[in-house]
Amino acid sequence: MTRFFVEKEVLASPEIILDSENAAHAKVLRLRAGEEVLLCDGQGREALCRVVSSENMTLEVLEQRKSETEAAVRVSIYMAFPKADKLEHVIQKATELGATEIVAFPSARCVSKPDDKSLNKKLERWQKIAASAAEQSGRGVIPRVTVLGSFKAALSRAAQADTSILLYENERATTLKMALEAKPLTTVSLISGPEGGLEEREVEQAKNAGVQICTLGKRILRCETAPLCAVSAVMYAAGEF
Amino acid sequence: MTRFFVEKEVLASPEIILDSENAAHAKVLRLRAGEEVLLCDGQGREALCRVVSSENMTLEVLEQRKSETEAAVRVSIYMAFPKADKLEHVIQKATELGATEIVAFPSARCVSKPDDKSLNKKLERWQKIAASAAEQSGRGVIPRVTVLGSFKAALSRAAQADTSILLYENERATTLKMALEAKPLTTVSLISGPEGGLEEREVEQAKNAGVQICTLGKRILRCETAPLCAVSAVMYAAGEF
Numbered sequence: 081m082t083r084f085f086v087e088k089e090v091l092a093s094p095e096i097i098l099d100s101e102n103a104a105h106a107k108v109l110r111l112r113a114g115e116e117v118l119l120c121d122g123q124g125r126e127a128l129c130r131v132v133s134s135e136n137m138t139l140e141v142l143e144q145r146k147s148e149t150e151a152a153v154r155v156s157i158y159m160a161f162p163k164a165d166k167l168e169h170v171i172q173k174a175t176e177l178g179a180t181e182i183v184a185f186p187s188a189r190c191v192s193k194p195d196d197k198s199l200n201k202k203l204e205r206w207q208k209i210a211a212s213a214a215e216q217s218g219r220g221v222i223p224r225v226t227v228l229g230s231f232k233a234a235l236s237r238a239a240q241a242d243t244s245i246l247l248y249e250n251e252r253a254t255t256l257k258m259a260l261e262a263k264p265l266t267t268v269s270l271i272s273g274p275e276g277g278l279e280e281r282e283v284e285q286a287k288n289a290g291v292q293i294c295t296l297g298k299r300i301l302r303c304e305t306a307p308l309c310a311v312s313a314v315m316y317a318a319g320e321f
Numbered sequence: 322m323t324r325f326f327v328e329k330e331v332l333a334s335p336e337i338i339l340d341s342e343n344a345a346h347a348k349v350l351r352l353r354a355g356e357e358v359l360l361c362d363g364q365g366r367e368a369l370c371r372v373v374s375s376e377n378m379t380l381e382v383l384e385q386r387k388s389e390t391e392a393a394v395r396v397s398i399y400m401a402f403p404k405a406d407k408l409e410h411v412i413q414k415a416t417e418l419g420a421t422e423i424v425a426f427p428s429a430r431c432v433s434k435p436d437d438k439s440l441n442k443k444l445e446r447w448q449k450i451a452a453s454a455a456e457q458s459g460r461g462v463i464p465r466v467t468v469l470g471s472f473k474a475a476l477s478r479a480a481q482a483d484t485s486i487l488l489y490e491n492e493r494a495t496t497l498k499m500a501l502e503a504k505p506l507t508t509v510s511l512i513s514g515p516e517g518g519l520e521e522r523e524v525e526q527a528k529n530a531g532v533q534i535c536t537l538g539k540r541i542l543r544c545e546t547a548p549l550c551a552v553s554a555v556m557y558a559a560g561e562f
Contacts (some may be wrong), residue, residue, distance in 0.1 A: 128465055149539040298389065301458065302417060312550040312551075312557075313556075
């Protein structure tokens with residue numbers, strides 16, 4: 081079913097007229113009177129609607145409900161700024177895979193870091209990528225993309241989750257499975273480094289902040305592959321598929 | 322440790338001189354006498370070597386052994402031809418994640434399919450992508466990239482695995498977990514469709530061939546995301562990390 085993201089307030093009314101951008105999209109899709117569509121507020125609520133008029137795209141609300149496509153487990157991805165457009169790739173894929181938020185931060189070996197000037201524009205772009213991926217994959221929530229100013233800030237925020245994990249290629253003893261099977265999965269933070277990896281002292285810092293250090297196996301994953309592999313595994317472990 | 326892929330026969334000798342391409346790479350890395358490197362035949366055997374002379378890149382073999390970075394479970398990825406460079410993306414990432422082979426095939430809704438003329442050139446390029454990803458991720462085996470001529474051929478080959486699975490967005494009852502936990506994971510086939518999905522009759526064909534139809538959850542994954550999510554889950558389920 082086609083889904084549109086609308087402002088939270090819009091969902092409350094019994095009859096809805098699609099705004100210009102959504103209406104244009106509906107016209108492209110040739111939606112006709114009688115067809116059903118889904119309107120989502122991007123925060124987990126949605127309305128099942130029927131098209132009343134395809135002229136001005138008026139919809140009648142049939143049912144208000146909680147979104148049915150969100151994972152019960154809430155996964156936050158903390159990723160050190162990678163080079164080029166890899167962060168965009170991770171935002172798109174992590175959204176499809178069901179992550180709740182993507183948090184980018186600088187770490188010692190980050191080669192690329194957006195300057196303050198370009199940051200707002202980039203954040204806007206990243207948020208749009210998340211919205212578009214959420215729409216395509218049928219999410220009820222648009223993941224929030226956030227930028228933090230330091231590795232320390234990322235650690236202390238990530239450590240607030242019930243399960244907080246740092247993915248580290250030099251870890252040998254603790255597997256992701258050990259960390260995920262230790263307790264019920266409610267909120268999970270997954271931290272990963274940039275192309276050059278995290279420094280040992282950063283991994284120590286994470287340990288001291290209460291974060292578990294885990295391996296993703298014997299092969300070295302690229303910095304954009306590691307968080308996506310891990311979020312897939314978390315969703316699998318949480319019984320999502 | 323730096324690793325080089327060499328011909329199988331090379332590994333047998335007690336002293337090895339790197340060939341021109343590998344030697345050039347070794348020079349770029351400024352390898353010096355005394356340093357240790359790993360030579361792999363790309364088929365699961367490797368030799369731990371020490372640089373004797375960095376002039377002509379002569380190596381002394383310290384130990385011959387089975388590669389230590391290969392997964393015990395053998396995963397084959399069967400992917401319907403996607404548009405643009407998505408197959409390249411899947412080859413690279415599936416290699417990192419530990420897949421044994423990537424098999425591409427045409428299905429009813431494939432929009433893009435290489436013609437016979439360009440196929441050999443493309444296969445060569447795809448195999449190179451697998452080799453390069455294998456080197457970077459520390460694999461002992463270079464996954465083979467194969468092209469089959471029909472969906473039927475793909476099905477009958479995929480069904481030979483101990484566990485053969487088709488990822489289908491309209492499946493509701495059977496989860497990947499159910500299929501993976503049914504028996505020990507030895508050889509696994511993961512089949513997935515193109516952008517427009519597989520047709521219902523193709524899914525029926527797969528069922529008849531003995532393939533299990535599984536969901537990857539409530540969200541719709543892009544055609545390049547589904548196999549990578551699934552191979553991550555298989556590796557996790559098999560105890561790789």
